Amino acid sequence: MNINTTKIISLLFFIFSVFYLYTAFNIQVFSFDENAPFNARTFPIYLGYAGMFFSGLKIILPEPNTIKIDHKNLEYKKTVILVLIATIYGATILKVGYFLTTSLFLASSYYALGERRWLLIFSLSFPFVAAFMYLLHGVLEIYLRDPFLKWIGVMG
Amino acid sequence: MDWSNGMIEGILIGLKTALTFQNILMVMIGCFFGTIIGMLPGLGPMTAIALMIPITYGFDPATGLILMAGVYYGAVFGGSTSSILLNAPGVPGTVATSFDGYPMAQQGKAGKALAIAAWSSFAGGTLASIYLLFLAPSLSKVSLSFRSPDYFALMILGLTAIAAFSSKGQFIKAMMMVVLGLMLASVGQDSLSDITRFTFNNMNLTDGISFVLVVMATFAMSEALTIILKRNDPSAVAKQVSLTELGSIKINKEERTKMLKAIPRNSVIGFLIGVLPGAGATIASFLAYGMERNFVSDEEKEKFGKGSVHGLTAPETANNAACSGAFVPLLTLGIPGSGTTAVMLGALLGFGIQPGPRLYITNPEIFWSVIMSMYIGMVILLILNLPLIPYIARILAVPKNYLIPLILFFSITGIYVMSFNNFDIYLMIGIAVVATFMRLYDFPMPPLILAFVLGGLMEENLRRSLLISNGSWDFLWVRPLTASILAMTILIVCWQIFKTLKKNKDKSI
Numbered sequence: 278m279n280i281n282t283t284k285i286i287s288l289l290f291f292i293f294s295v296f297y298l299y300t301a302f303n304i305q306v307f308s309f310d311e312n313a314p315f316n317a318r319t320f321p322i323y324l325g326y327a328g329m330f331f332s333g334l335k336i337i338l339p340e341p342n343t344i345k346i347d348h349k350n351l352e353y354k355k356t357v358i359l360v361l362i363a364t365i366y367g368a369t370i371l372k373v374g375y376f377l378t379t380s381l382f383l384a385s386s387y388y389a390l391g392e393r394r395w396l397l398i399f400s401l402s403f404p405f406v407a408a409f410m411y412l413l414h415g416v417l418e419i420y421l422r423d424p425f426l427k428w429i430g431v432m433g
Numbered sequence: 434m435d436w437s438n439g440m441i442e443g444i445l446i447g448l449k450t451a452l453t454f455q456n457i458l459m460v461m462i463g464c465f466f467g468t469i470i471g472m473l474p475g476l477g478p479m480t481a482i483a484l485m486i487p488i489t490y491g492f493d494p495a496t497g498l499i500l501m502a503g504v505y506y507g508a509v510f511g512g513s514t515s516s517i518l519l520n521a522p523g524v525p526g527t528v529a530t531s532f533d534g535y536p537m538a539q540q541g542k543a544g545k546a547l548a549i550a551a552w553s554s555f556a557g558g559t560l561a562s563i564y565l566l567f568l569a570p571s572l573s574k575v576s577l578s579f580r581s582p583d584y585f586a587l588m589i590l591g592l593t594a595i596a597a598f599s600s601k602g603q604f605i606k607a608m609m610m611v612v613l614g615l616m617l618a619s620v621g622q623d624s625l626s627d628i629t630r631f632t633f634n635n636m637n638l639t640d641g642i643s644f645v646l647v648v649m650a651t652f653a654m655s656e657a658l659t660i661i662l663k664r665n666d667p668s669a670v671a672k673q674v675s676l677t678e679l680g681s682i683k684i685n686k687e688e689r690t691k692m693l694k695a696i697p698r699n700s701v702i703g704f705l706i707g708v709l710p711g712a713g714a715t716i717a718s719f720l721a722y723g724m725e726r727n728f729v730s731d732e733e734k735e736k737f738g739k740g741s742v743h744g745l746t747a748p749e750t751a752n753n754a755a756c757s758g759a760f761v762p763l764l765t766l767g768i769p770g771s772g773t774t775a776v777m778l779g780a781l782l783g784f785g786i787q788p789g790p791r792l793y794i795t796n797p798e799i800f801w802s803v804i805m806s807m808y809i810g811m812v813i814l815l816i817l818n819l820p821l822i823p824y825i826a827r828i829l830a831v832p833k834n835y836l837i838p839l840i841l842f843f844s845i846t847g848i849y850v851m852s853f854n855n856f857d858i859y860l861m862i863g864i865a866v867v868a869t870f871m872r873l874y875d876f877p878m879p880p881l882i883l884a885f886v887l888g889g890l891m892e893e894n895l896r897r898s899l900l901i902s903n904g905s906w907d908f909l910w911v912r913p914l915t916a917s918i919l920a921m922t923i924l925i926v927c928w929q930i931f932k933t934l935k936k937n938k939d940k941s942i
Contacts, residue, residue: 283606283874290609297616297631304630314904317623317630320892324619328612335605339937344874356662360866363841367858370849379842386838390661401835409846419491419850 283344287335294332298325358389374423380406440570447801451809456499459492460806463503464510464813471511478508479879480656482776483648484840486783487847494784495799499806501777502760506810509714509756510554513749517546526714526752529722533737533744540740548682549742550749551819553696555811557750560700561707561757562807569804572765576790579766581897582908586918588891591768593922594709596880597929598716602936604929607880610871614881617642618888625896637856644779646857647885649844650864651878657840658869666833682819688742695725695746703751707758714752714759721751757807763788764800768887772879775886782886 301321310316366382383402392398413419426432450456463485470481481504489497512527517534530550537546579587596607620631621641632638659665684692699721706717725747726737737744759774767789769775781788792800844865848857868878902908910916 286871286874286876287609290613294612300631304628306628307626310626313900314902315896315899317626317628319899320895321616321619321630324612324615328609328616331605331608331612335609338605346873350664351662352664353662356658356869359658359661359837359841360862363845363862364859366845367855367862370858371853371855375849379846382845383838383842386841387834390834390837392832392834413846413850416491421850422853 281340281344282346283340284336287332291329291332291336294325294328297328298322301325355390359386362386362389371422372424374425374427375421376406376410376423377425379410440566443570443797443801444566444805446797447803447805450495450798450802451499451805456496456802456806457809459496459500460503460810461813461817463500463505464507464810464817467504467507467509468511468514468814469507470504471508472515473511478505478773479648479776479882480652480840481505481508482773482780483645483653484843484847486645486648486776486780487843487850489780494781494786494796495802497780497784498777498799498803501780502803502806503810503813505756505773505777506558506753506807506814509752510551510814513550513554513752514547517550517745518543526718526755527748528715529718529748530745530752532722532748533739533741536738537740537745542681542740544682545684545688546740546745547819548684549688549692549745551815552684553692553746553749554753555815556692556696557700557703558753558757558811559808560697561704561754562804562811564700564704564754565757565760565807566804569761569765569800572761574790576766579790579914580912581894581901582912582915583918584766584768585891585894585898586909586915586922587766587768588887588894590918590922590925591762592880592884592887593925595771595883596877597925602932603875603877604933606876610876610878610881611884614884615888615891617647617881618885619892624889624893635856637854637860642860643848643851643857644783644886645851646848646861647864648776648779648882649847650861651868651881653840653844654861654865655868655872655878657837657844658865659872660833661837662869662873691742692746695728695743696750698728699725699747699750700754703754704758706751707755708761714755717755717758718748718752721747753811760803760807764792764803765790767792767890769883772882775879775883779886 298321301318301324304318304321306316306318362382362385366378370378380402383406384398387398387401410421414421423432451460466485467478467481470484471478482501485501485504489500492500509526513530513534516527516531517538520531520535534546534550537543537549592611593608596611597604618641620638622629622639629639702721702724703714703717706720707714722744725743726734729743733741733743759769759771763769763774763778767778767787769778778788786792786796786799844861845858848861851857872878898908899906902911908915909919
């Protein structure tokens with residue numbers, strides 16, 4: 278059997294399905310529902326078996342079209358940096374507020390992707406977010422909590 | 434008589450809703466925005482619609498759906514533009530358009546090719562909207578006789594079909610994604626007993642995973658990350674479009690005659706394919722191209738692939754007709770037939786509306802205004818987008834250094850304004866990273882989305898069927914309708930097995 282990344286992903290999916298099935302069997306149901314034809318466990322149990330079946334097939338059957346990816350040509354560094362910036366953005370948005378974190382998220386993402394013109398970076402972050410925030414908060418009346426703007430006295 | 438009176442009344446309700454200033458504006462914005470996204474290779478209608486969802490929160494359901502329908506048509510039209518001008522289809526449904534559209538553009542007739550594509554799309558979409566107008570209410574009435582086993586079988590058919598048609602020969606991978614989608618949908622409280630499942634004592638998961646979160650993560654965010662990871666540059670395409678000389682957009686009498694012959698038959702083909710669960714614009718356009726070649730004379734056949742009017746008209750008519758056809762199962766059965774309509778179903782459920790056979794009775798303004806807005810969308814695409822293509826392309830030529838952060842920004846903001854919760858943002862990033870990695874190895878995402886949307890409904894219908902039949906699985910073949918739907922599913926699976934075996938045999942030879 279030829280081992281390739283698709284088969285490794287399928288193996289991981291198989292393990293995940295086994296774990297899902299184990300968890301499905303352990304779902305607590307009401308005692309009067311235990312022997313009912315259908316309870317909260319039934320559908321997940323079928324899904325667990327289905328996941329094991331399809332991933333098992335993928336592992337066992339021969340793979341005529343092996344996908345070859347040239348990892349040297351993939352831009353891992355910038356992708357990981359973008360994911361990290363997005364994660365930091367997610368971690369700070371509630372505490373700091375929408376305006377400042379979103380503007381900094383955009384500015385740092387532009388910079389991470391190679392933009393070095395500060396005027397463009399600035400104008401497509403802070404004023405852009407302010408306009409978008411006005412659209413959401415002011416026009417569409419979607420409430421946006423913003424401790425930073427509250428602290429500097431812009432928002433009530 | 435009652436039926437026709439009801440339809441006329443419905444059309445008037447639809448026109449009244451669709452022709453308000455706000456809704457016409459929404460169709461225009463939708464078509465414009467959809468054209469922009471559709472032109473960019475890699476970013477399809479699903480991404481465009483997903484990015485629109487947070488904006489529709491502030492609107493009433495009819496307006497929200499009208500906006501999304503406009504985006505859908507615009508994206509298909511935008512995809513045709515890059516197919517014709519650059520041989521770089523923005524969406525899979527317009528690949529067949531490039532077969533004759535690009536050679537025509539190479540001959541200096543880019544403007545003419547775009548005009549033929551626009552008129553064919555307009556005619557295909559309009560005819561299909563008329564078919565929808567007549568078929569949807571009748572099908573709604575028929576579908577009132579559907580019972581839980583039929584719905585369950587229909588969902589199995591839809592999921593199998595989307596796995597078969599969207600998998601590019603990777604049926605098992607697509608079925609794995611279907612199962613993953615259903616597994617994700619099972620997280621949270623059970624709808625009947627309120628028992629929590631797969632939450633691991635995390636309060637944030639009690640209500641389940643949000644549909645918008647999954648769509649944003651697997652499409653918008655993961656597509657943006659894939660563009661960076663693969664070093665693609667979609668804006669380069671837009672730059673080239675903005676520099677292309679279009680030439681005259683006038684269509685002569687001979688070309689018009691050819692179009693008039695091709696449009697009616699291909700609108701029927703496209704519409705019927707669009708109605709089928711899982712099929713859609715891509716299959717419709719390829720099938721129409723192949724069939725049109727059989728309809729024409731030997732002399733015309735020779736021109737196929739070299740700039741034939743028939744070869745360009747057929748796929749363009751069919752792909753737009755298929756877009757309208759895809760609304761039939763959504764509006765009448767509440768079961769989306771494609772990934773794109775699955776996103777729309779998710780958005781409708783978010784508005785608290787359950788599409789289905791009773792939609793046109795309970796919410797006639799939504800049902801009819803969507804159908805009516807399709808006509809308006811077609812007219813807007815024709816009047817506004819065709820002459821504006823070079824200018825739209827100029828707007829589009831935003832470098833990816835700006836485009837990607839903006840897509841990430843819209844995705845994260847969409848989730849944030851929905852839940853005001855950090856956990857959802859982390860979950861979205863996590864799902865997006867996994868989806869990006871799986872995309873690299875050709876695991877298709879549309880089956881996952883359709884399965885995620887249908888998961889709850891599927892469990893509910895299976896529950897009812899099993900309870901009625903006292904735990905026996907014979908409900909699958911007791912009713913002829915259920916048995917026929919399941920037979921179709923088995924046929925699709927057998928066809929996939931046959932195709933795989935044949936391919937393996939050919940390779941070994």
